[in-house]
Amino acid sequence: MTYMIWKDQYSVENALIDKQHQTLFELVNEVAEKVKAKNMIEIKDVIKRLAAYTVTHFRDEEALLKKAGYANLEDHQMIHAELLRKVQDLQQKLAMNQAVSLVSVIRFLSDWLKDHILKDDMAYKASIKKLG
Ligand SMILES: [Fe+2]
Structure with a gap:
């Protein structure tokens, strides 16, 4: 079963960014598959790749937003740093074999990705339009 399904509502109407967001969707789906298979080695591997x-x-x-002269770039960079820290924390916990609820990992990653695209990334959609 595919856990995360790409919909038009996730599109920021930029081919590169949409493609990369789709790759992130695929990686989260891969995590969900490995969780279902209860394969810890592969779960760790996919989260490392993610x-x-x-x-x-x-x-x-961020390079694209800079090129577009996006006014809220600094805020967006701070949000990115926080999101990255969260996924790296998770990666580290798994690497150290700390107890982690795998069901909550999938929920966390899907919310982590969807919420960021729908709230934070949609905010720059109009600003990058001129870049084509
Ligand atoms: Fe973003």
């Missing part, structure tokens, strides 16, 4: 890809994505998104 954390690494988040770094790449935030860097690219």
Whole structure:
């Protein structure tokens, strides 16, 4: 079962960012699959890849916002830093074999991603339109 399904409402109408957001959706779906299979080694591996890809994505998104002269770039960068810290904390907890509720991990990651796109990223949609 696919856990996170991409819908038009998630689109910021920029091909690169939408593609990267879709990749993040796929990675969260992969986490959900590995949780279902109860495969801890693979769960850790996917979350590690998710954390690494988040770094790449935030860097690219921030570069685009800078290019667009987005007024709230600094706030957005702070939100990104906090989101990244949360996913890195999770990665570290798993790496140290700390007890983590896996059901809450999936819920956390899907909320983490959806809420950020729908609230914070939608706020810059109009500003990046001129970049095409
Ligand atoms: Fe963002």
